[in-house]
Amino acid sequence: MKIPINWLQDYVKIEKSPKEIAESFTALGLMLDKPLGDGKVLDLEHRMDRSDWLSIIGCARDLAALENIPLKLPKGYGKVGKKATKDQQIPITVECDEVRRFTTRIFRGVQIKKSPKWLSERLLAYGLKSINNVVDITNYVMVEYGQPLHAQDLDKLPANELTWRNANQNEKLTTFLGTQLILDPSAFVISSGGKPIVLGGIIGGAETGVTDTTTDFILDSGNYDQRSIRTTSRKQHINNETVLRTDKFLDPRAVDLALSRATELILELAGGTYYDNSDYYPHPVKSKSMTLRLSRLHLLSGIDFTLVTAKKILTALDYVVVEQTSTKLTVEIPYFRTDVEVEDDLVADILRIYNYKNIPIAPLTTPVPTDITPAIYRFEDRLRDILASLGADEHITGSLVEKDEQGNRIILENALTREASALRLSLAENLASVLSTYQKHGVSNVVIFEIGITFSRDSLEPSFGSIHEHRNLTAMSNSDIRPILSSVMHELVISYDLTSDHNIVHNNQVIGTFNLQSFTLDTERSMSLSTSYQGVVSEYSHTTSIDISLTLSQPTNFDKIKPIIIKASKSLLMVEVLESKYPSLLLRLTWDENTEYLKEKAHILTLLLTKLAITSRSV
Amino acid sequence: MPMQNKITQIKSEYKQELEGINSLAKLEALRTKYLSKKHGLISTLMTSLQGLTLKDKKEIGPILNTLKKDIEESLSAKSNELDSQSQILDYDPTIPASPQHAGHLHPTTQIIREMNQFFRYHGFSVGEGPEIEEVEYNFRRLNLPEGHPATDLQDSLYIHEPNILLRTHTSSIETRILSTNTPPLRVVAPGKCYRNETNNSTNSSFFYQYQGFVVDKGITIQHLKDTLTKFHQFLFGDDVILRFRYKYYPEVSPGMGVDMQCRLCKGEGCSVCKYRGFIEVLGSGMIHSNTLRACGIDPEIYSGYAFGMGLDRLVMSKFGISDIRKLYGGEIVYK
Numbered sequence: 001m002k003i004p005i006n007w008l009q010d011y012v013k014i015e016k017s018p019k020e021i022a023e024s025f026t027a028l029g030l031m032l033d034k035p036l037g038d039g040k041v042l043d044l045e046h047r048m049d050r051s052d053w054l055s056i057i058g059c060a061r062d063l064a065a066l067e068n069i070p071l072k073l074p075k076g077y078g079k080v081g082k083k084a085t086k087d088q089q090i091p092i093t094v095e096c097d098e099v100r101r102f103t104t105r106i107f108r109g110v111q112i113k114k115s116p117k118w119l120s121e122r123l124l125a126y127g128l129k130s131i132n133n134v135v136d137i138t139n140y141v142m143v144e145y146g147q148p149l150h151a152q153d154l155d156k157l158p159a160n161e162l163t164w165r166n167a168n169q170n171e172k173l174t175t176f177l178g179t180q181l182i183l184d185p186s187a188f189v190i191s192s193g194g195k196p197i198v199l200g201g202i203i204g205g206a207e208t209g210v211t212d213t214t215t216d217f218i219l220d221s222g223n224y225d226q227r228s229i230r231t232t233s234r235k236q237h238i239n240n241e242t243v244l245r246t247d248k249f250l251d252p253r254a255v256d257l258a259l260s261r262a263t264e265l266i267l268e269l270a271g272g273t274y275y276d277n278s279d280y281y282p283h284p285v286k287s288k289s290m291t292l293r294l295s296r297l298h299l300l301s302g303i304d305f306t307l308v309t310a311k312k313i314l315t316a317l318d319y320v321v322v323e324q325t326s327t328k329l330t331v332e333i334p335y336f337r338t339d340v341e342v343e344d345d346l347v348a349d350i351l352r353i354y355n356y357k358n359i360p361i362a363p364l365t366t367p368v369p370t371d372i373t374p375a376i377y378r379f380e381d382r383l384r385d386i387l388a389s390l391g392a393d394e395h396i397t398g399s400l401v402e403k404d405e406q407g408n409r410i411i412l413e414n415a416l417t418r419e420a421s422a423l424r425l426s427l428a429e430n431l432a433s434v435l436s437t438y439q440k441h442g443v444s445n446v447v448i449f450e451i452g453i454t455f456s457r458d459s460l461e462p463s464f465g466s467i468h469e470h471r472n473l474t475a476m477s478n479s480d481i482r483p484i485l486s487s488v489m490h491e492l493v494i495s496y497d498l499t500s501d502h503n504i505v506h507n508n509q510v511i512g513t514f515n516l517q518s519f520t521l522d523t524e525r526s527m528s529l530s531t532s533y534q535g536v537v538s539e540y541s542h543t544t545s546i547d548i549s550l551t552l553s554q555p556t557n558f559d560k561i562k563p564i565i566i567k568a569s570k571s572l573l574m575v576e577v578l579e580s581k582y583p584s585l586l587l588r589l590t591w592d593e594n595t596e597y598l599k600e601k602a603h604i605l606t607l608l609l610t611k612l613a614i615t616s617r618s619v
Numbered sequence: 620m621p622m623q624n625k626i627t628q629i630k631s632e633y634k635q636e637l638e639g640i641n642s643l644a645k646l647e648a649l650r651t652k653y654l655s656k657k658h659g660l661i662s663t664l665m666t667s668l669q670g671l672t673l674k675d676k677k678e679i680g681p682i683l684n685t686l687k688k689d690i691e692e693s694l695s696a697k698s699n700e701l702d703s704q705s706q707i708l709d710y711d712p713t714i715p716a717s718p719q720h721a722g723h724l725h726p727t728t729q730i731i732r733e734m735n736q737f738f739r740y741h742g743f744s745v746g747e748g749p750e751i752e753e754v755e756y757n758f759r760r761l762n763l764p765e766g767h768p769a770t771d772l773q774d775s776l777y778i779h780e781p782n783i784l785l786r787t788h789t790s791s792i793e794t795r796i797l798s799t800n801t802p803p804l805r806v807v808a809p810g811k812c813y814r815n816e817t818n819n820s821t822n823s824s825f826f827y828q829y830q831g832f833v834v835d836k837g838i839t840i841q842h843l844k845d846t847l848t849k850f851h852q853f854l855f856g857d858d859v860i861l862r863f864r865y866k867y868y869p870e871v872s873p874g875m876g877v878d879m880q881c882r883l884c885k886g887e888g889c890s891v892c893k894y895r896g897f898i899e900v901l902g903s904g905m906i907h908s909n910t911l912r913a914c915g916i917d918p919e920i921y922s923g924y925a926f927g928m929g930l931d932r933l934v935m936s937k938f939g940i941s942d943i944r945k946l947y948g949g950e951i952v953y954k
Contacts, residue, residue, distance in 0.1 A: 029865035031876075035894035049867045227766060299922055300873070300905050302839030339867075344908055348865070348873030351840065356863040356875060361845035366835045368742030369803040372796075377745055381732075388722035393953045396725045396946075398825055399750070399785075399811065400776075410751075412785075413777045416815055420824055434949030443952060447722070453750055453811075464783060467751055 001030070003042040003059055004125035011060035011072050018042065021063070027355050028062045029053075041125050051248040052336035055146025065316035065353045074144070076260035077267065081105060081276035090154070090218055092278045095165040098188045098200065098225040101252040102164065102280040103259060106154070108216045110134065110272035119269070128241065134210045134217065137265045139241070146336070147221060147250065147258035148242045150198065152208040154216040159193030162218075164200065173199055174206045175238075187232045188224075201229045201246040202238055218277065219266070221259050223252035252285050253335035287335065292346040293328045300347050302362060303354075313353045314346065376471065379527040380451050383473055386491045390484055392447040392475055397430035399423055399453065408456045410467060423455035427474035428518050435478055447484055449475040451523065473526075476518035485519045492530040500557050542593040543573060546601055550585040553613040561585075564611055568604040571595040585614075622664075622671065622679050629653075629660055630686055637693060643701050650694050654687070661687050723953040726938045726946065727827055727930060731809045734829060737853045738807045741846070743831065746806040748792035750813070754782045760794040760913040761870040769869060776813050776824070785813035789830035790870060793925060797914035802921045803835040809930065820942040827930035832906065834916065834923030840873060840905055843924035847877050847903060854933070855879060860886070862897055871904025871925060901928035 003025075005018060014021060018039030022032040025044055030053060034043040044059070052058030057073065064071040084106060092104060112132050114120070119140060120130035128139050138149040167173075167183035173196045174180050181199065183189065190198040197205040201224040210217050230247040233239065263274055292314075297305050307329065311321055314331055323330035333340050340346070351359065384394060403411050403422035415421035424430065427450045434448055451473045458466040475484055485504070489496050496506050504512035504519065506529055512521035558577060565575055571591055579586040589604070591597035608614040633653060640646050653660050664683055668676055724732075735745055748756075758770050776785045786792075792808040808830040816822045833842065844863060851859050859879050866876030878899050881892035888894040903926035908918035931943050940946050 026862070027864045029867065031864065032895060035888055230768075299837070300839060302841040342872065342908055344872040344905065351873050352865040356844075356865060359844055359863070360841055361848055362839070362841040363845050364741065364805075364833065364835075364838075364842050366803060366837070369744070369805055369835075371744045372746065372800060372804075372806070373744040374747060377747060384724055384728060388724055390722060391720055392722040394723065394725040394728060395949050395951075396727055397949060398823075398947055399813070400824060410778060413780055414815065415776065416817060416824070420818075430949070437949050438952070441952070448949075455751065464753060467778065467783070469749055469751060 001044050001046045001054055002126050003044060003056060004122055005040060005042065007056055007122045008060055011057055012064040012069050014067055014069060024063055024066055027357065028066055028352060030059065049339040051245065051250050051338055052146055054245050056144050058146055058336060061318060065313060066355065074261050075264060076257065077264035078260060081274045084275035088275065089277055091161045092280055093163040094280050095163060096188045098228045099164045100223045101255055102220060102222040103255050104218055104220045104277040105259060105263065106218050106275040106277050107266055107272045110215060110270040112212050112214050112270065132212065133269045134266060137262055141258050141262045142241065145258045145261060146245055147254040148245055149219060149221040149258055149262055150204055151210045151217045151219050153210050153214040154218055156208045157192045158195045161192060163191050164188065165191055167196060171196055175203045176206050176209050178206065181236055200224055202233050202243055203240060219262060221255045223250055223255060249338045251335040251338055288333045289322060289330055290333055290343060290346060291328055291330045292343055296343055297347050297350060300344065301351055310350055313350050317349055376524055376527055380523055383451060383523065386488055387449045387475060390487050392449045392484065395434050395448050395450050397450060401429055410455050410457050425456055426454055427452055427472055428476060431474055431476045435476060444478060447475060447477040449473060471523045472520050473523055474518060474520045478517065481517050481519055485514060491534055492526060493534060494526060494529045497559060499559055543590050544593050544597060545588050545590045547586060547588050549617045550587065551615045552583045552585060555582055556612055561612065564607050565604050568607045569600040572600065626682055626686060633690060637697060640697060646694065646697055646701060653690055726934050730930060730934050730937065735807060737850060738831065743805040743807045746792055746796050746808040748795045750786055750811060751778055752784060752786040752791045754784065756794045757784060757786050757791040760910055761790050762907045762909045763869050774815055776815050787814055788812050789828040789927060793830055793832050794914055797916060802916060805833045807831040818944060823943045828927055829930050830927045832923060832925035834921050836921060838922045838924055843903055847926060851879060866902055868902050868904055870907050870910050872907050874904035877901050877903065901926050
């Protein structure tokens with residue numbers, strides 16, 4: 001929102017530099033968005049909730065309250081218009097729901113000419129071109145009060161009536177900028193003699209604008225369904241000063257002030273006679289009140305505001321106090337504050353005008369609550385440290401991938417691109433491309449890992465219950481990953497076996513999967529199996545290892561051989577595969593020194609021979 | 620006696636020669652000269668013992684043995700000395716070694732850990748929530764009813780319209796935790812969020828946020844200001860200059876924005892801070908009474924504050940990465 005400073009000064013006589021004024025606005029919630037430049041116009045950021053900040057007066061009001069300066073409002077034209085005869089009136093019919101209010105006035109015998117300098121200069125500083133006095137006034141009042149108005153030349157109306165209705169399918173309307181629009185029934189228009197002449201709340205048509213030849217015109221201001229305007233303006237790619245305001249919820253009562261002000265200026269600058277015409281307002285909005293308890297103000301701010309201070313601030317913001325006790329204020333919410341919903345919004349207004357920089361700081365003093373950090377969070381962090389200590393580098397990759405035909409993959413309904421149209425089923429999908437990027441740049445001998453969420457669904461039925469998130473660790477390398485897996489399991493103190501169908505199992509429970517270059521562990525299952533501390537031995541014990549060289553009579557996976565060895569030996573600590581090249585298999589068996597390991601070794605060899613026809617030659 | 624004179628002579632000759640030894644090679648030559656079995660001077664003397672009388676043998680023998688022993692010991696000592704000297708000569712303390720390879724944690728993990736450390740110190744738990752969320756937790760309980768512009772369908776990624784989507788902010792973790800726990804609560808929640816954005820160097824369809832909230836009896840905006848002040852000092856240094864201002868967010872009232880003064884231009888305005896002089900860091904406020912109520916907490920008994928910030932810009936600036944796609948696309952290599 002652009003605020004030309006000399007325009008601002010009409011309503012609030014502030015004697016600060018542009019920089020200081022910008023600082024005040026920033027504190028109020030309107031941050032300076034662009035550099036000050038020559039300091040004549042402030043370009044402020046606008047947030048979506050305050051429609052009154054799209055008006056100079058709305059901004060001036062807040063500034064006046066903050067700076068404790070009186071706000072000076074325009075007089076407006078309070079008198080009722082002349083009574084028009086029946087054939088002088090323009091009948092207004094409303095046939096669509098989107099119009100909440102539509103008020104019109106007629107001006108006859110006006111003189112269209114150039115606007116005075118003060119008017120055109122202000123418009124220009126704001127960023128609007130000067131057209132003629134009447135058109136300029138409608139723009140001026142729109143920027144001043146935040147309520148759009150429109151003027152149409154009576155002689156150019158196709159018929160002596162105006163009808164609000166929804167557009168017909170493919171109905172055409174040419175805007176005053178010369179663009180032809182093709183409409184549909186979701187848009188609503190003013191038509192005259194059946195012809196659409198205005199796209200409601202958005203833009204006027206080419207036919208009926210006020211020009212140098214105009215002598216009589218109809219002025220209107222209305223209140224419309226902002227959601228409909230939002231949809232239509234986006235569809236038609238129209239984004240102008242009117243839409244900026246009408247696509248937000250405005251209060252219908254804003255119409256009165258805007259018309260009054262416009263009337264004042266029109267009579268002053270264009271002369272003529274003013275006649276009331278109509279006011280379609282079937283459901284007048286009643287003002288809302290709200291109560292602010294002093295205790296609530298104290299609770300949220302921690303500051304001992306007095307009732308007097310609270311009242312002063314709210315009154316400066318145009319709240320009207322309707323009831324007052326020693327503990328609370330009941331106020332009528334001003335029509336332009338469509339954002340105030342709850343009592344705490346009044347607290348917000350008071351603190352805002354008090355200025356946040358004046359709020360003291362106070363440390364938390366209530367007792368520290370119970371820790372509710374989930375154990376899995378801590379476990380996964382520990383896993384990260386284990387992997388890093390083994391020399392692996394962590395990556396974080398995106399969850400969105402290209403969709404495919406896998407039945408359990410979750411597809412997005414409104415993805416922007418094909419590359420990001422579904423959710424990943426595994427971490428390996430992305431880690432593989434990280435590795436290939438590395439390889440492209442000549443980085444090899446690297447182990448990477450990610451701990452993250454993967455997603456799957458049970459069925460096509462997209463209910464919340466059939467959608468699953470899984471927590472995984474995946475590690476990947478361009479060489480054999482099994483040493484890393486072994487080290488991780490060793491640190492976690494989880495015994496495991498590898499099966500020929502590529503599962504990692506513990507006591508027959510699957511806790512992960514693997515292939516030569518990557519493995520994936522279910523972190524939740526792993527956590528339940530992992531003890532907290534790696535065992536530390538406080539007394540040295542000596543082990544003895546024997547290497548045995550085996551010859552297989554037929555291809556046999558280690559997962560068939562290991563159980564037999566384990567079963568045959570009571571005190572075996574460890575069996576490792578040193579070399580495996582069919583038909584030879586070289587194993588190292590390790591026992592505690594103080595056991596009958598020779599006996600156990602003999603028993604193992606006997607069983608291997610009888611059960612799997614494996615012969616041996618001790619080394 | 621000639622024999623004894625010979626021994627004394629050899630002894631003093633050896634002593635002189637030993638002093639001049641400055642290399643292991645010369646030492647070996649000296650050893651050979653005196654102790655070699657065949658032609659060494661000591662061996663030769665030992666042989667010539669045979670021709671002596673028994674009385675002379677008994678007298679000379681031990682002297683010769685002692686000399687042999689002394690020579691052996693002094694050679695050994697000299698050898699050790701030369702060894703350690705050569706080690707000392709080889710040792711150049713000014714040669715640094717190359718770093719050994721270690722694994723690294725991702726920059727975002729590192730920053731999250733640092734932040735968690737700060738908050739754990741202040742009694743916060745770390746909370747989590749699902750990435751696929753219900754509209755109820757992602758919008759409704761955050762005071763964002765249907766039709767609110769912030770819930771525009773085009774901004775969220777839907778699994779199934781209108782109710783199941785990928786969470787658009789970590790605030791959904793807040794509503795979940797508020798709905799399933801009773802106060803007092805102090806929680807921070809880092810997490811991945813998703814929006815329907817086209818990817819470029821500063822925007823990604825997924826990004827990290829860091830959320831925090833406190834709900835207890837008597838929580839005021841002063842507590843919020845205090846926590847945020849200390850947090851910013853932790854992140855950016857004790858000399859950070861902060862600006863607190865009113866800012867609107869649907870899920871809080873009063874809402875508050877926190878900016879920090881641009882270090883480069885000290886508030887004057889430059890390209891880094893988009894000429895504003897300040898850089899927006901995070902949004903915060905007192906949790907909206909509608910939100911507390913929707914989560915089953917009575918706002919007349921409890922009050923609370925909440926804050927949320929985007930993490931990626933901070934991570935990228937701390938690690939010198941300019942493109943968010945590289946941060947999460949595997950195009951970072953750990954040095």
